[in-house]
Amino acid sequence: MAFFVRELFIKNNIRDYEALISRTLEGKHAYVTGDKLYGFLSHCKEIMPEIAKYKFVNIEEGSLDRRRAVYYLYPRVEGKDPDFIIDMAQLMIKKAKE
Amino acid sequence: MEIVALSGGIIALIFIGLNVLHMVMGSSKENRCLPLFPLETIFISYGIGLGFISLEMLIFYLFGVKFTVYGLLIPWVVLIAVNAIRYVAHRDKIVIETRTTESEERYKFLNIFLISGISLEAVYAFFRALIKPIESYDAVAIYAIKSKIFFIAKAIPETYFPILIHGFPHPDYPLNIPLSETFFYIAMGSLNDQLVKIIFPLFFLGILILLYYAIRRFASRTYALLFTFLLASIPHFNAYAANAYQELPLSFYYFSSALLLFSWIEDKKSLRPLVLSAIMVALAGWTKNEGLMYCAINTVLVLFFSMRTIRKDMTWKTLFAPIAYIVIVGLLLLPWIWIKHKFGIANDEINLANLNPVYLFNQIHKLVPIFYELQKQLFGPKKWILLWPVVIFAAALNYRKLFKGIRGYISVSIILAFLGYILFYMISYVDVVFFASKTWARFLLHFLPLLVLWLAYILKEDVKI
Numbered sequence: 001m002a003f004f005v006r007e008l009f010i011k012n013n014i015r016d017y018e019a020l021i022s023r024t025l026e027g028k029h030a031y032v033t034g035d036k037l038y039g040f041l042s043h044c045k046e047i048m049p050e051i052a053k054y055k056f057v058n059i060e061e062g063s064l065d066r067r068r069a070v071y072y073l074y075p076r077v078e079g080k081d082p083d084f085i086i087d088m089a090q091l092m093i094k095k096a097k098e
Numbered sequence: 099m100e101i102v103a104l105s106g107g108i109i110a111l112i113f114i115g116l117n118v119l120h121m122v123m124g125s126s127k128e129n130r131c132l133p134l135f136p137l138e139t140i141f142i143s144y145g146i147g148l149g150f151i152s153l154e155m156l157i158f159y160l161f162g163v164k165f166t167v168y169g170l171l172i173p174w175v176v177l178i179a180v181n182a183i184r185y186v187a188h189r190d191k192i193v194i195e196t197r198t199t200e201s202e203e204r205y206k207f208l209n210i211f212l213i214s215g216i217s218l219e220a221v222y223a224f225f226r227a228l229i230k231p232i233e234s235y236d237a238v239a240i241y242a243i244k245s246k247i248f249f250i251a252k253a254i255p256e257t258y259f260p261i262l263i264h265g266f267p268h269p270d271y272p273l274n275i276p277l278s279e280t281f282f283y284i285a286m287g288s289l290n291d292q293l294v295k296i297i298f299p300l301f302f303l304g305i306l307i308l309l310y311y312a313i314r315r316f317a318s319r320t321y322a323l324l325f326t327f328l329l330a331s332i333p334h335f336n337a338y339a340a341n342a343y344q345e346l347p348l349s350f351y352y353f354s355s356a357l358l359l360f361s362w363i364e365d366k367k368s369l370r371p372l373v374l375s376a377i378m379v380a381l382a383g384w385t386k387n388e389g390l391m392y393c394a395i396n397t398v399l400v401l402f403f404s405m406r407t408i409r410k411d412m413t414w415k416t417l418f419a420p421i422a423y424i425v426i427v428g429l430l431l432l433p434w435i436w437i438k439h440k441f442g443i444a445n446d447e448i449n450l451a452n453l454n455p456v457y458l459f460n461q462i463h464k465l466v467p468i469f470y471e472l473q474k475q476l477f478g479p480k481k482w483i484l485l486w487p488v489v490i491f492a493a494a495l496n497y498r499k500l501f502k503g504i505r506g507y508i509s510v511s512i513i514l515a516f517l518g519y520i521l522f523y524m525i526s527y528v529d530v531v532f533f534a535s536k537t538w539a540r541f542l543l544h545f546l547p548l549l550v551l552w553l554a555y556i557l558k559e560d561v562k563i
Binding site: 017 | 218222225229230231233235238239242243246247250262265266267290291292333
């Protein structure tokens, strides 16, 4: 009982569950990633063709956001000779060679 | 529709696992060994099915074959046919335990309370796993990205091992769970990284079932429920049923291998439980690199037991047992080891070449942070409630029993696991304070079910229920 009280109310997981339960899979991805970042990554996916390479700037190498971004953007991959530059602090994407 | 496909995938895996189990454990009336309870049979089959389908996918890569549901399932028809012929010709089958609960229920209300508690914990684990898609760090960065790559290519792409793998963290981590996730994606026809998380609470439930029946073999129903509830209610254990990390699958494979090994040690009549133990521990090695350590621990125990009994019982079985164990583990892990060797895939945190006395002596200073972080785990109630203080107290009070009979083998397994992890830290290149603070809690999960079983053995004469 104490476990459930702690899990649901003290850790405030109930708020997450309430928000998640009615969402679609896409909505759940957005919720766990942060709506703003997920919206931006969806925008990047629309702009970049699947074979494109990109480079992140302004984000820590091992951060969770970076790892999630790599996951969501695949089959687009990070590369040394990128087609796109993704600024994760400004949430901006631009072509590498313009 | 996805839920139906997912359920179909799980049933197919259990059926494949059941056939492998039947191949190993199925025997005629004259040579029957280790009766398994029906739920035990289902969950062991689930673990085997998952491990064997992912090994099959790795072999498909070696032959350049693409993944399809039918393509992955059809080869198993041969095994099913062989089992059917064996059954028809010799009546070979798995022995199912039919023992029922004692008619006299002395602790009816306590049993109801414990069953309710275990059920609530299990339901919550499923809920917590399935409410969110895969989102935690390692689950996304190391495993889910790989299953996405395989699903999109409907294969392990040719460029995966030579090129692609180096763009993601920990290329050397085994692929059992990423490939199992891929199997479910292919079965569902979509990359539903929310439903695929059902893999993990099923392992959680499997561990609870195995623990319950392991205790049930030597104690009452209430006693078995009490310790199952103890394990189910450990917050850290429950949390890992939902985050798509590999700790509970590894824990399941190791725990089942240890149980089968101990039943062989106790029974000695047949090598079949030992063969199954070798399969399960090999699947532990195919799930996480730490599983290789458990392969070594089990092999040490088999060698030790064989050497002890060889003086009294010089039979081909005693001589053959350790060789068979090593060969089975080696054969199952061979494709993965060969691929790692071929493409030069190595662990970037640990170098086994450092496992020499001179290097270890120079790393002695690391013991301070290693033990400091360990004691923080053992005496911190947040993750483990009071489990570790109880374990230490029980061990101190019952020190004479610790190394008697089967308890001795469990004690040695746990001690070797502790020593193994300490060695990991010693030979690792990663900053030891960071590494130990991030990983001790996870490592302890790997042998936690065995620890609870050990506690149940130790306290058997003290707790009269």
